[in-house]
Amino acid sequence: MSSRVAVVTGSNKGIGLAIVRALCKQFQGDVYLTARDVGRGQAAVESLASEGLKPLFHQLNVSDVNSITTAAAFFKDKYGGVDILVNNAGILFKTGDTTPFAIQAEETLKVNFFAARDVLTHFLPLIKAGGRVVNVSSMIGSQALSQSSPALQQRFRSQDITEDEVVGLMQRFVNEAKKDEHKQGGWPTTAYGVSKMGLTTLSMILARRLSIERPNDGILVNACCPGWVRTDMTSQDAHKSPDEGAITPVYLALLPPGATEPQGKFLSDKEVQPW
Ligand SMILES: NC(=O)c1ccc[n+]([C@@H]2O[C@H](COP(=O)([O-])OP(=O)(O)OC[C@H]3O[C@@H](n4cnc5c(N)ncnc54)[C@H](OP(=O)(O)O)[C@@H]3O)[C@@H](O)[C@H]2O)c1
Ligand SMILES: *[C@@H]1O[C@H](CO)[C@@H](O)[C@H](O)[C@H]1NC(C)=O
Numbered sequence: 001m002s003s004r005v006a007v008v009t010g011s012n013k014g015i016g017l018a019i020v021r022a023l024c025k026q027f028q029g030d031v032y033l034t035a036r037d038v039g040r041g042q043a044a045v046e047s048l049a050s051e052g053l054k055p056l057f058h059q060l061n062v063s064d065v066n067s068i069t070t071a072a073a074f075f076k077d078k079y080g081g082v083d084i085l086v087n088n089a090g091i092l093f094k095t096g097d098t099t100p101f102a103i104q105a106e107e108t109l110k111v112n113f114f115a116a117r118d119v120l121t122h123f124l125p126l127i128k129a130g131g132r133v134v135n136v137s138s139m140i141g142s143q144a145l146s147q148s149s150p151a152l153q154q155r156f157r158s159q160d161i162t163e164d165e166v167v168g169l170m171q172r173f174v175n176e177a178k179k180d181e182h183k184q185g186g187w188p189t190t191a192y193g194v195s196k197m198g199l200t201t202l203s204m205i206l207a208r209r210l211s212i213e214r215p216n217d218g219i220l221v222n223a224c225c226p227g228w229v230r231t232d233m234t235s236q237d238a239h240k241s242p243d244e245g246a247i248t249p250v251y252l253a254l255l256p257p258g259a260t261e262p263q264g265k266f267l268s269d270k271e272v273q274p275w
């Protein structure tokens with residue numbers, strides 16, 4: 001139970017894989033590459049092994065609560081908790097995808113917001129003193145916020161918004177999108193943007209809650225944008241390589257012992273961004 005441990009969700013490819021690569025080089029402890037599909041996960045572990053790195057593997061499908069609770073129980077038993085959790089798994093319907101907006105809204109929120117929250121519910125109690133939690137969110141979430149109605153902006157920026165309220169607002173977005181009423185409801189027409197706006201807000205709530213409930217544990221929770229990164233989610237025109245995209249998430253994951261900030265912030269290129 002003595003080893004330190006880092007866990008990265010959705011890390012069989014893209015930015016998640018690059019975060020695992022960097023943590024293998026920089027973190028003193030075990031690093032878990034996780035994936036919803038065991039075959040894709042093990043292939044990714046082998047690709048890093050061929051670079052001389054030694055990540056470990058655990059199956060984790062963030063959309064499946066049984067998979068989350070199984071993984072959480074494993075880390076509790078084997079390590080007594082988790083030192084670093086990076087919530088990276090995410091999906092995006094690309095521009096031009098003909099899937100109806102109602103379905104895009106439901107599917108995107110399911111993975112990027114509701115599943116990320118389920119991971120939080122089950123992993124937050126396991127985060128050890130001095131732990132670091134990093135949510136890979138997006139600038140597109142900030143843009144979605146600025147394109148939302150003044151009433152929604154006021155709620156998402158308020159210091160007293162609760163987890164239940166954000167969950168209710170995300171559910172309201174999905175319900176309104178299904179009736180094609182989300183514009184009247186004050187939302188922009190971007191399921192991905194709304195999901196990340198919820199994710200960033202949830203990280204901020206989580207950070208505030210931890211500083212009240214575990215004030216002496218020194219746990220830091222932040223969200224970040226990796227930048228525009230060349231992965232299957234985007235295109236080869238994007239500015240950054242996956243390793244470059246991993247820089248800000250890894251910086252937040254490895255904030256030194258005793259650090260007190262950033263806490264509950266949204267960062268890009270290692271800089272705190274306005275919210
Ligand atoms: N690329 C960018 O420019 C950019 C910009 C801003 C934010 N981001 C964010 O960065 C994160 C990583 O994106 P990426 O560009 O690296 O995308 P990617 O290459 O498409 O990788 C996404 C990863 O998430 C996994 N995943 C999806 N749903 C999952 C689930 N239910 N359970 C477990 N894993 C799941 C995927 O697994 P499978 O292989 O099984 O599908 C894959 O490993 C996402 O949160 C994304 O929103 C990316
Ligand atoms: C992940 O879990 C969801 C929900 O249970 C399921 O529909 C999906 O097939 C799972 N994905 C994989 C790759 O197992």
Ligand SMILES: *[C@@H]1O[C@H](CO)[C@@H](O)[C@H](O)[C@H]1NC(C)=O
Nearest residue numbers: 116117119120135199202203
């Ligand atoms: C931030 O990290 C927590 C920690 O597990 C995660 O579960 C939570 O869902 C994340 N916040 C958001 C808004 O996703």
